[in-house]
Amino acid sequence: MKKLFLLFSLISSVYFYSQNFSAVNDILEKIENKHKKMKDASGYTISNKKFVLVEDFEDHSERHILQFNADNSLTLIELIDDKATGQSYSNIFSGDFIRKKNAISVRANYLEGKQIAIPIIYSLYLMNANDIWYLKDINTSKRWIENNNLIKKKN
Structure with missing residues (x-):
């Protein structure tokens, strides 16, 4: 049974x-x-294009600007605004990137010309919605919007 x-x-x-x-x-x-x-997005070129990520926290806000250069190098500018004191801080990173179709791997391993021990690494995916190009971080789902699209939206 x-x-x-x-x-x-x-x-x-x-x-x-x-x-x-x-x-x-x-x-x-x-x-x-x-x-x-x-x-x-194989036909879309990212050379000399800037992408922006804006994050707002309780005590500070951050703006990250990612600029791709024609020679597969990049510049990552990190602007931090402290809400308590009103001061702004910036970090300028440089490095390189590899692109395969829509996937972009970013490695920023120099801080203001000096090599850093742990590089900043992003795995991004190039996407388009309503003729707006943006990068989506595969790990965190944060979106980096193309700078030209930000200018169009403000006007």
Whole structure:
């Protein structure tokens, strides 16, 4: 009797699991259809383009400006505004990047001309929505918007 009950519970769990699995497949199909609309950015050049990330915290705000140069080098400017004192601080990093289609790997390993022990590394994905180009950080989902698009929005 125990073996029969165990067999019945095993079969019923497989049946209910397969129903759940079809729902997961439906969700995956929706995600795939959504991503098919994404553009291939192979033809879009990022040379001499700037991308900006703005973050606001309780005690300070940060602006990060990422400029890509034609020779696969980059400049990362970090501006920090202290809300308590009103002072601004800046750090200027330099480094290089590698691009493969929409994926961009950024490594900033020099701080104001001096090599640093632990470089700043970003894994970014180049995306387009409503003719606005932006970089999405793969690890944190933060978005770096192209500087030209910020200027258009303000006008």
